Amino acid sequence: MSDTDPLALEEQVCFALSVAARSVVAVYRPLLEPMGLTHPQYLVMLALWQYAPVSVRRLSELLQLDPGTLSPLLKRLESIGYLRRERKPGDERSLALTLTDRGRALRADAEKIPPAVVERLGLPIEELRTLHAALTQVIAAAK
Numbered sequence: 001m002s003d004t005d006p007l008a009l010e011e012q013v014c015f016a017l018s019v020a021a022r023s024v025v026a027v028y029r030p031l032l033e034p035m036g037l038t039h040p041q042y043l044v045m046l047a048l049w050q051y052a053p054v055s056v057r058r059l060s061e062l063l064q065l066d067p068g069t070l071s072p073l074l075k076r077l078e079s080i081g082y083l084r085r086e087r088k089p090g091d092e093r094s095l096a097l098t099l100t101d102r103g104r105a106l107r108a109d110a111e112k113i114p115p116a117v118v119e120r121l122g123l124p125i126e127e128l129r130t131l132h133a134a135l136t137q138v139i140a141a142a143k
Helices: 013-035 039-051 056-063 067-079 101-110 113-121 125-142
Strands: 083-088 091-099
Touching: 013 039, 013 101, 013 113, 039 056, 039 067, 039 091, 039 101, 056 067, 056 091, 067 083, 091 101, 113 125
Parallel strands: none
Antiparallel strands: 083 091
C-alpha cells in the first residue's frame, strides 16, 4: 500500500465490505421474497430457529442489533404470523419470543436458501468458509 494513495477508494476495506454486503444481500432478495421476508427479518428467523424460545435481550445480543432496531422487525414478523411476543411470567419487563407453527414450518423453505446462495456466488465452499472466518476476525477486532 506504500505506493498507492492511502485514500484511494478501491484500497479501502470499508468500501469493499460495504459493496460486498449490498451485493450479497441482493443475492438473497429473490430467494426471500416468496417467503415474505426481508434480509434483516431472515436473520431474525435464523436466530429464532436456532434459539427459540429466547428473550428479546438475548436475540439483540445474538444479532448484534440494538432493541430499538429489532423491535419493528419483531412486530412485522408477529403480524405475518411467524412469531409470538409474550411477557415472561414474573418479569413483566422481559419479552419472550416463540415461533408459531407457521414460523417453524417456514424453516423447510429456508433450508433451500444457503445452497442457492452458494451456487449463485459460484465460489468454492472452502473459500466462503475462509471469508466467513476472516470477517468474524474483523468483527471482533472492530469491537
